[in-house]
Amino acid sequence: MTIDTKALADKYGTPLYIYDFDYIENRYTTLKDAFAGKKSIINYAVKANSNLSVIAHLAKLGAGADCVSIGEVQRALTAGVDKYKIIFSGVGKRDDEIRSALEHDILLLNLESEAEMKRVELVAKELGKEARISIRVNPNIDPQTHPYISTGLHENKFGVEIDMAKRMYIYANKSEFLNPIGIHFHIGSQLTKLSPISEACIIVADLVRSLKAIKIDIKFFDVGGGVGVVYDDEVTISAEEYTQTIFEATKGLDVTLLCEPGRYMVANAGAFFTKVLYEKVNDDKRFVIVDGGMNDLIRPSLYNAYHKIEAVQLEDKEGNNEKTPADVVGPVCESGDFFGKDVPLPPLSHNDLIVIHSAGAYGFTMASNYNTRAKAAEVALQGGEDRLIRKRETYDDQVRLELEYLQK
Ligand code: LLP
Numbered sequence: 001m002t003i004d005t006k007a008l009a010d011k012y013g014t015p016l017y018i019y020d021f022d023y024i025e026n027r028y029t030t031l032k033d034a035f036a037g038k039k040s041i042i043n044y045a046v047k048a049n050s051n052l053s054v055i056a057h058l059a060k061l062g063a064g065a066d067c068v069s070i071g072e073v074q075r076a077l078t079a080g081v082d083k084y085k086i087i088f089s090g091v092g093k094r095d096d097e098i099r100s101a102l103e104h105d106i107l108l109l110n111l112e113s114e115a116e117m118k119r120v121e122l123v124a125k126e127l128g129k130e131a132r133i134s135i136r137v138n139p140n141i142d143p144q145t146h147p148y149i150s151t152g153l154h155e156n157k158f159g160v161e162i163d164m165a166k167r168m169y170i171y172a173n174k175s176e177f178l179n180p181i182g183i184h185f186h187i188g189s190q191l192t193k194l195s196p197i198s199e200a201c202i203i204v205a206d207l208v209r210s211l212k213a214i215k216i217d218i219k220f221f222d223v224g225g226g227v228g229v230v231y232d233d234e235v236t237i238s239a240e241e242y243t244q245t246i247f248e249a250t251k252g253l254d255v256t257l258l259c260e261p262g263r264y265m266v267a268n269a270g271a272f273f274t275k276v277l278y279e280k281v282n283d284d285k286r287f288v289i290v291d292g293g294m295n296d297l298i299r300p301s302l303y304n305a306y307h308k309i310e311a312v313q314l315e316d317k318e319g320n321n322e323k324t325p326a327d328v329v330g331p332v333c334e335s336g337d338f339f340g341k342d343v344p345l346p347p348l349s350h351n352d353l354i355v356i357h358s359a360g361a362y363g364f365t366m367a368s369n370y371n372t373r374a375k376a377a378e379v380a381l382q383g384g385e386d387r388l389i390r391k392r393e394t395y396d397d398q399v400r401l402e403l404e405y406l407q408k
Contacts, residue, residue, distance in 0.1 A: 003018070003381060005273065005312050005353055005355060006312065006314060006353065008273065008386060009273050009275065009353055011386070012377050012388065012392075013392060014273050014275045014292065014353070014376075015272065015273065015274045015292035015293075015296050015376040016272070016273040016274075016376055016378075016379060017270060017271075017272055017273075017359065017360075017363060017364050017376055017377070017378045017379065018270065018271050018272075018273060018378075018379050018380075018381060018386075019049070019051075019266065019269050019270045019360050019380050019381065019389075020269045020270075020381045020382075021054075021057050021269070021380050021381060021382035022381070022382060022383065023269040024054070024057060024058065024265055024266060024269045025057070027264060027265050027266075027269070028042065028044075028058060028061045028062075028265060029061070030239050031242075031243075031259075031261065031264070031265075032061075032062070033239075034239035034240050034242065034243040035243050035257060038243075038247065039255070039257065040258070040259070041063075041064045041085050041256065041257075041258050042062075042063050042064065042258075042259055042261065043064040043066040043087050043222075043258055043260045044058045044063045044064070044065055044066065044260070044261065044262065044265055045065075045066045045225045045260045045261060045262030045263075045265075046065050046067050046068075046072045046075060046076060046262075047067075047072065047262060047362075047365060048262025048263055048265065048267070048360075048361040048362055049262075049265075049266045049270070049361055049362075049363070049364065049365055050072060050075050050365050051364065051378055051390055052075060052079045053079075053380055053389035053390075054266065054380075054389070055076055055079035055080075055081065056079040056080050057380075057382075058265065059076075059079055059080045059081040059082070060080070063081070063085070064081060064082065064085025064086060064087070064107070064258075065081045065086045065087070066087050066089060066225065066260035066262075067086060067087065067088050067089070068088075068089055068090040070088070070093075070096070070100050070101060073086060073088055073100070073101060073104065073106060083104055083105055083106050083107070084105075084106070084107050085107060086104075086106040086107055087106070087107055087108045087109075087110055087134070087182075087184075087222070087258070087260070088101045088106060088108070088109050089110040089136065089184070090110075090112065091112045091113070091116075091157055091158060093109075093116065093119075093120075095119065098119060098120050098123045099123050099126075099127065102120075102123060102124055102127055102129050102131055103127065107132065107220075108132050108133060108134045108181070108182045108220065108222075109131055109133050109134075110133070110134045110135070110136050110182070110184050111134070111136065111168070112136045112158060113160060114160070114164065114167075114168055114171075117133070117135075117168055117172060117178070120133065120178065121172075121175055121177050121178050124177035124178065125176075125177045129177070130176070130177055130178065130179045131177060131178050131179065132179050132181055132182070133172060133178055133179065133180050133181070133182065134180070134181070134182025134183055134220060134222060135159075135160065135168050135169065135172075135182075135183060135184065136158060136159035136160065136184045136185060136186070137159055137160065137161075137162060137165045137183060137184065137185045137203075137204055137207065138156070138158055138159030138160060138185070139162070139185055139199070139200040139203045139204060140161070141187050141196045141199050141200045141203075142196065143187040143188030143191050143196045144191075144192075144193055144196060158186070159184075159185065159186075162203070162207055165183075165207065166207070166210070166211070168180075169216050170216070173215075173216050180216060180218070181217070181218065181219045181220060182218065182220035182221075182222060182258075183204060183207065183211075183218050183221055183222065184222040184224065184258075185200050185204050185222070185223065185224055186223075186224025186225060186226060186260065187200050187224065187226060188226055189225065189226050189228075189263060190226070190228040190229070190263065191226040191227060191237065192228040192234050192235065192236045192237065193237075194237055194242070194245055197223070197226070197237075197242070197245055197246075198245045198248070198249065200223075201223060201245060201246055201248075201249030202249045204221070204249075205221070205249045205250050205253060208221060208250075208253055208255065209253070212253075218255060219255060219256060220255060220256050221250055221253065221255040221256070221257055221258065222258035222259070222260065223246055223257070223258070223259050223260075224259070224260050225260035225261045225262050225263070225264070226261075226263075227242055227261055227264040228263070229263050229264060229268055229358065229361075230268065230358075231267075231305070231306050231308070231357075246259075262361055262362075263361040263362070265361075266360040266361045267358050267359075267361035267362075268357075268358050268360065269360040270358070270359045270360020270361070270363060271355050271357055271358075271360075272292060272296065272297050272307075272355070272356040272359035272363060272376075273292075273353060273354070273355055273356075274290040274292030274296075274330075274353070274354050274356065275290060275291045275351055275353055275354070276288055276289070276290055276311075276348045276349065276350060276351065276353070276354060277289045277290060277291055277331070277350065278350070279326075279347075279348055279349075285327065286324060286325065286326040286327070287326060287327050287329055288326045288327070288328045288329070288345060288348055288354070289330070289331065290328060290329070290330055290339070290354050291330075292330055292339070292354075292356075292376070293330030293331055293332035293337050293370075293371070294330055294334060294336060294337040294338070294370075295330075295332055295367060295368045295369065295370040295371060295373045295375075296330075296363075296367050296373075296375070296376050297339065297356060297363050297366075297367070298366050298367070298368075299362060299363070299366070300338055300339050300340065301334075301336040301337060301338065302366075306340075307340065307356045307357055307358055308356075308357040308358065309328055309339060309340045309343045309345075309354060309355070310354070310355045310357065311345050311346055311348055311352060311353070311354055311355075312352065312353040312354070312355060313346060313348065313349075313352050314349075314351060314352050314353070317347055317349075321346050322346070322347075323344040323345055323346050324344065324345070325342040325344055325345075326342070326343055326344075326345045327340070327341050327343070328340045328343055328345070328354060331371075332370060332371050333371060339354075339356055340356075364376065364378060364390075369393075369398055372395070372398060374392060374393035374394060374395065374397070374398065375392070375393040376392065376393075377390060377391060377392035378390035
């Protein structure tokens with residue numbers, strides 16, 4: 001992104017999230033083009049960035065949505081995603097969420113346990129409906145990523161083993177209220193190697209073949225999300241390599257291919273802007289204290305994730321402009337409140353800007369109000385224009401649900 005950082009920070013204030021919508025469009029079309037010649041739907045993983053305008057932007061391009069709560073399903077519908085392109089996954093769906101998803105008639109409920117399947121059957125029966133379902137298979141593959149975002153091993157809570165999946169399909173196929181038409185897996189996030197994806201695809205495609213052999217006709221083959229992006233100097237997977245791997249594994253199967261990219265679509269579309277409040281040195285340790293905190297962007301604190309940090313000095317500093325290592329920290333009352341450690345930065349002063357890159361995915365969506373800090377504003381850049389897509393929160397927004405109960 002080449003943008004006038006200072007002008008945007010002045011116009012909208014900080015801390016601030018900025019998303020480049022042209023970049024998102026480019027990512028979508030690159031991936032969609034790599035599926036050319038095959039039936040496919042790109043179900044954007046709403047959890048990565050669920051701003052309504054982001055979802056609407058992707059919906060207009062033809063994207064569907066992968067959701068993990070009824071709230072996300074509602075966001076997708078509000079943003080204009082076609083209901084037949086919405087999938088609802090997650091290990092713990094409540095009855096009311098199941099009911100609502102069935103009433104909205106979305107494409108698929110993706111089931112993660114036998115117990116959940118029985119629940120969905122019951123709710124569908126109550127509604128007099130047949131639930132279109134897919135089953136999340138856990139192929140027991142090590143995705144070679146961070147343990148917190150690895151999901152495809154038996155030790156993870158997600159999905160069911162192959163044998164269980166088969167039993168569930170047989171049961172569902174006999175049920176009046178279940179229609180098993182999809183299969184799903186998702187082995188982890190920030191995947192930078194193709195081999196685990198390939199292995200998982202092959203295992204799951206074999207299962208589809210054995211199901212088709214017993215007349216259970218799987219129509220949707222969902223490979224989940226997880227394609228990694230460049231935060232630092234990672235070598236990651238290209239759209240073509242990704243789709244070729246999927247085509248190879250599913251050769252001969254008449255299925256619509258679904259995928260659920262989140263990070264791939266939005267991570268590098270986004271940046272987080274925060275202003276320098278103060279500098280200080282404790283012993284020999286230099287700290288740059290900024291106005292954004294771990295409540296705004298928790299990835300460094302939670303996963304020790306790397307985000308490139310860049311300083312924008314507002315005026316040329318006279319004399320020594322040498323970069324020295326500094327920890328970039330926020331105002332939150334936790335030692336874990338940092339964006340980067342030992343980051344080489346020039347001397348900075350009050351109101352200089354810090355840009356934290358690759359913040360478009362799992363940034364704002366994981367933000368909280370910890371320390372009664374208002375959530376940041378969000379801005380879209382598109383065709384050279386900028387526009388607000390979420391107002392900065394206020395104190396009043398935060399206490400609205402409490403005030404009426406206050407007894408003094
Ligand atoms: N589909 C399913 C079923 C998922 O669980 C996820 C992510 C995705 C798709 C999208 O994955 P992606 O394409 O974005 O890798 N908060 C963590 C990431 C958690 C991912 C959870 N599931 C982070 O900040 O790295």
